[in-house]
Amino acid sequence: MRPASVGFHCPDDVAEGKRTVRAPRTSVGERMRDSRPYVTGTLIGLNVIVYLVSITAPRASFNDPAAAASAGHGVFFTWQLLPAAVRFDERYYELVTSAFLHASVLHIASNMIALAFVGPPLERLLGPWRFLAIYLLSALGGSAAIYAFGDEIGTTVGASGAVFGLFGACLVLVRRLGLDPQWLIGIVAINFVLTFSIQGISKLGHIGGFLTGIAAAVAIAGFPSTRTRMPAGVQAGGLAGLLAVIGLVVALRTATWS
Secondary structure, X not given: OEEOOOOEEOHHHHHHHHHHOOOOEOOOOOEOOOOOOHHHHXXXXXXXXXXXXXXXXXXXXXXXXXXXXXXXXXXXXXXXXXXXXXXXXXXXXXXXXXXXOXXXXXXXXXXXXXXXXXXXXXXXXXXXXXXXXXXXXXXHHHHHHHHHHXXXXXXXXXXXXXXXXXXXXXXXXXXXXXXXXXXXXXXHHHHHHHHHHOOOOOHXXXXXXXXXXXHHHHHHHOOOOOXXXXXXXXXXXXXXXXXXXXXXXXXXXXXXXX
């Protein structure tokens, strides 16, 4: 027995009580805990490492595979999203790898700052695996939009499709939690104004990633009017269904390529 503020406690009873008390969970079913955003940090680290590796290649490799091959540096060329190469060389991996490439210091800095801003609170709310799923699906959704509707010989790199997907997911979750979304709507609006104002930014990638992030968040948390927590199996099924839709978009574009 151990002395307590009132009477005595049996150590075995205390241990049993701790095991039987259910840990509080967030609205999406994640255990509430003050954990560090390891996935966000890992994603930022991967993007930085890939950027440092890619800048060893000559800038000509962005649009000139011969220059890259002769120099022995193929990362930037082989990982960027080039729809024609995806179709005719079957380089479907570019739909994902292009999201880890960046064209300049300003490009990667802006995306990583945005990821560092929106990533940690989302990861704590969703948990690492749900957060990672939304990030990767949004990156893939942005690339699929470029592949399906973009310039066949245009090249695209950057994590902004994934970041816009996180913004879209935030909108759904803020509404789901009954919070005021005005500040977030303002941030998203500013980013879309920049998207359509600055030349060279992938509009399709941002829109595709944003819509995918919204869809993924709905699959996990339900619509804002949803009052009950979505079961884990339903969440997984919804995310799998979204992945299937993205795959269907890519397959239809490949089948109808002229």
